[in-house]
Amino acid sequence: MGKIKSVNPFSEQLLKEFESYSEDKLNEVLTLSEKAFKIWKEYSFEKRSSLFNKMARKLRDKKGFLSTLMTSEMGKPIKEAEAEVEKCAWVCEYYAENAEFFLKDDLIISDASESYVEYDPLGCILAIMPWNFPFWQVFRFAAPTIMAGNTGILKHASNVPQCSLAIQDLFEETGFPKGVFQSVLISGEETDRLIAHKTIKAVTLTGSEQAGVKVAASAGANLKKTVLELGGSDPFIVLKDANIDDAASWAVKARMVNNGQSCIAAKRFIVVDSVKNQFVQSMAKAVSALKLGDPLSPEIQVGPLARKDLAESLFDQVEKSISLGASVAVGGTPPVGAMFFPTILENVKPGMPAFDEELFGPVAAIISVPNEQEAIDLANQSKYGLGASIWTRDFEKGKVLARQIESGSVFINGMVKSDPRLPFGGVKLSGYGRELAAFGIREFVNIKSVWVK
Template sequence: MFKSVHPFDQSIVAQYDVLSAAELDKCLETSASAYRHWRKTSFEHRRELILTVAGLLRKNKEKYARLMTLEMGKLLSESTIELEKTIRGCEYYAHHAEDFLRDEIIYTEATKSFVTYQPTGAILGIMPWNFPFWQVFRFALPALMAGNVALLKHAPNVTGCALAIAALFKEAGFPDGVLQSLVIDVDLVERIIASPVVQGVALTGSEYAGSQVASLAGKHIKKSVLELGGSDPFIILSDANLDKTVKVAVQSRMQNAGQSCIAAKRFIVLESIREEFMEKFERGIRALKQGDPFQEGITTGPMARIDLAEKLEQQLQKCIDAGAKLIVGGTRSGCNFTPTLLDNVKQGMPAFEEEIFGPVASVVTVKTIEEAIDVANASRYGLGASVWTEDLKKGEQVARLIESGSVFVNSLMRSDARLPFGGIKKSGYGRELSLAGIREFVNTKTISLT
């Protein structure tokens, strides 16, 4: 049985029974049956249903936002913003999927040669709790628009969101089995991956979870796309507009209580502007107010689970023991962790070597741009990054040298349905979103006629 617990006060929201192996097998049979029909539907039909989903999300935004906040603790306003982003994602793929998957003519000596993009089956999405609606839609929208069907294995602490999403698609008119939410323990994941109808796995989660799922996918010869952890560098060059930079620095590190793979985590600042940056950054973090995510005026909600808050506390203490300087925050009560600023962070400390998944900003000081690039790249991760400078030419030069899947210059690092999203190194492989994302789980078929 899974329990949904409100992180702020540890009150029980709901309890959910898990599926047995026999019940899961019935779901897989339903998925196989649904795929045989769904793969033949037109883009126009799929578009109409996805836009209906968008309309229902918009109509019931308050209800879904409240559910997200209850289950994983993000601010109610952050839940609303997530739903608005999800709606835009629906509209984007509804209007662009057909163009992304049009046949492509290739001229050869044959009478006609072309590439066609066709669905492959069911795609399993193993999704995290930190963006409980957007993450699911990020995997499901391109899969469904391509003619695949979707199986969702969501994080246990957001089971209510998982079931609400499945009910939403049913209300929108999707046939049974096109999107199913599977409330299962992890020991049944291999049973799903091994199923003949399942032809791909998309996972967003930890490095450990990714390695386990990738091993299972490889064992059963199924394609996988992994979006894993990050330790994103936020590089502040000497000519940066510090007022703008600091505002986004606070937002990037502290939104969603710091629980985002692409949050800025290592703030790499040039020595020549360090003092001014630190003064402004400290002021910005001190202005934050941690507390009840439903309450007006609160800027930082609780972390999603007790074990996550305890791990963050341990990582912070190890950094302090190794010589890092605590400037602001660092206290915890249950899941409630005060926004924290840590200075003098060095390689070898958890704040540099590991993913810090919570409201802790870590500052690293460097002397030159070359050193900033080296420090940024001295990480096992390579998900996202940002560079801050008034010289766009220089910003682009630095961006090209950063080892990550995305680099944003002078703006918040974020996922955007219009742009490919994913990482390198231990941050995973493959891409979600945009054209690249929808082509991950299709059969790129060559047809040649002579």
């Protein structure tokens, strides 16, 4: 067994370390999950809803502790961590209110006296989650999946073990039956064994394209369903009739959120030539004014990346893009530890890492185009298809162009975000399946036809 370490990315201080779970302990978790499922699936929606509403209150009561824990382990600005806790409370309340309606029997007219579709829970669902939104990613899986009557096991990213254990504690403190939600501390290499176990009925992963390939292969070998939410290189399209200063202001938020470490952060800024200079100047001014430093300080807007090696890899992508012809408008300096200075690259073109790859940090790539059709073509010239945004004063044109974008969501005059009321997920190498809304809660149920005569 190895050690799993919690390290503050800003101070580089070791916060805590844990022993990886032994095979015996892992088997105990799986056995408990099976027992809990037999109890939990019999709970009425009313009883489940009551517990999730209580969970929402507990999240808000413990917001100070939870947000500090999050920021200390992975470096997001404390204000954003507080907002993340609030969003977790919201998704709990959303499914507490709507789950029964989403999963009610659907009556179908057929040759039967009566026929309908019912939605039955599957059992234990494994969630493999990333470090960038260590609470939200988990709760957007857990709230619908557990409200549907399933149990959950969380294999969280290895650099946020305290967040992982804190989420299990929240479920137990709220009064959920023991074993309904459990966290396991294991390495990524041990995940295959967990996926193969008979207790696990399906798997959901939020993470990188490479992780998605491995998990899908492992789950496929065991004939288990997967939902994959993977990387993104979201286009942020600015047309000549947009409110340029407003678009630039939102561009900074859309790129720098969570220190730039978001799969749905805007990454490729595709701007029509005639307004490009104004847009870049406005964006550069706002980026240069951002406050960097210790993310536990309330005034700080950009903290460190989650790990030093991530900052080094991102800088390598920036340097390679510059060597291929990109130019620096802001930043471009080497990281200090895990601190990466917000950067804007201009003259970015296909063939550069800044265009072709996901830049997981505070680096904006500016791509200049002569017209809106070229903008759409370049937006779609990506292996990813998670989200996109279009900025224009002509809403009808925006809706026409949105139909041409190859992505799981398109936001017109707004930054891409997840919302419990809207389905969330991607196409192409951004994954498959959907989280949130009615679509998300129906991913991990048995859609059963019942025919009566």
